[in-house]
Amino acid sequence: MNNTAVATSGQETAAIERPHTLARVMTWELRRFRASRLLWVQALGFFSLLLPVTWATQRTSQFDFGSNGGSISGFVAGTSTLGLIHNLPTLLTLLVLLLPFIAADGVARDLQRRTYELIMTTALPIRAYVWGRYLVALLISLGLALLMLAAILGMGVLLHLTVPEYPLPSVKAAVLLWVGMVLPAVVLVTSLVFAIVTLLPRLSTVVKVVTLVAWIVGSVVIPPGLRDQIPPSWYVNWDPTSAVTALGILPQYSFSEARMAASESQFQDAFMAIENKMPLVGSWFGSHLVLAALGLVVVVVVSLAFKRSRDVLV
């Protein structure tokens, strides 16, 4: 160690400039994530998983309403509008399995690693710290959601080029459904998980597990029980998983033309005319955006409630 040359900048930093503290927190948090191999592995793994899952959604099914009363084989294109209404909740569930691990520990990780004290004794404003960490978690979560959209559209185009009669995905419909179903869910989950764990860092693991279980119950366990009935409209509108929302949208698709089909070919043509029709987005779209806004409100509350000083770190 150099014990004599105590170079200083004349305590010039006492008059510290504080430009764009929020941008600084975000920039460095992004650098930290960029330097982490785990994030890239997660993103690559997620994208690699979505491609075959999307491919698998171009399923062939037996339909029981042919002209002669028998069954007809046909397929719903997984990346058509109708296919996306069916499949987005499932793909969203895959995404939500990752979100708590990205969002939860933005602030809590500092407490667990004991880097918290180093940061909290700097002149960094507390709001910039909390919001910077949150916005980066949200950006990464939205980045994964965009990867999901890219995987859907990319695989849709690939299937269109390689599978006869497979319709070209409608970018407009895909983006609209992504905004209505995926975006609010990502904002809501990221915000809630971040907010709760920031205030209660000891409960980080519990919050992650509860979030995953609750989402799986809402998107996988409950909807099958509602399949043969009309789900209540409040549930359709306010279901953050969009699984029940999808059940509420499906009755908009009329299969009367397909019922008149005399052959599988006519049936598939009629079906293609139906499956890329845009449904009425109705009130669920607005409700989902309200859910996203609620998530942001929770983060605002947490940023106001968050205290720099604490008797116990974690």
Next chain:
Amino acid sequence: MELTIDRLSKRYGQRWALHQLSLRCEPGMLGLVGPNGAGKTTLMRMVATLLEPTEGAILWNGQDLRVDAQVLRQVLGYLPQDFGIYPEFTGRQFLRYLAAMNGLPSSLIKRRVDEVLEIVSMEQHADRNLPTYSGGMKQRIGIAQALINDPELLIVDEPTAGLDPSERVRFRTLLASLTSNRIVLLSTHIITDVEAVAGRLVILQEGKVLVDTTPDGLLARAVGTVWSVTTDQATALQLQAKFQVSTMVNQQNGVALRIVSATRPHEAAIATDGSLEEAYLMAVDGQTARV
């Protein structure tokens, strides 16, 4: 610059970790010592604005930190007893990160990081990932981050714990070189660290200031209270049970003891010069034997 601690108290449940503690600090190093649980870390964390006092106030240049703690944070460097790192970063990136969080202008960050790396002699290792650092290197990066904003108040909590003897000596000499034109609060268990570098020594016990003096002043208080005697094993054990024994060495002619006691502990005991550690024992253990 002046740090004033005014009747500061901190209570955890029913227990007072600090009680009505007052101190006034000016540039120079203040060594804070005391037994475990004396309240050293609690005091450090409160001054570092990481803990809120239950009662009392801390003032930086007359400004109450309860009103605006940012005035202190802008000029504060803090090295906690146990601190974490970002394993994704190299030493240089870690320092640049904390410089940015401190609000240093981008134009200054690179230069200042180079300066503090030079101060702690870590230029050669600055581009290695932090998890590959040894304990001593990590501690040096710790002090480098505490110096990144060229602080007026530097708080270091047990900085030499876990360092090997030569690292410890170098580290405390480094600390001594940092005392000009700033206040340095050094908390430690190791009395020799304070002896070597601090101009002022405060002993805390049970959350209160027991002694506020200089190392020489503490030594002066111990004059006539340190005794040496060489005796047989059985007598040595009796003396150990009855008095505060600071050293006990088996020799060919018996057991050589150094005893801290206000009264002559044994008829063969000879008064001798005490060390700072013995003076500390005298102060903390109630000036007399454990009878």
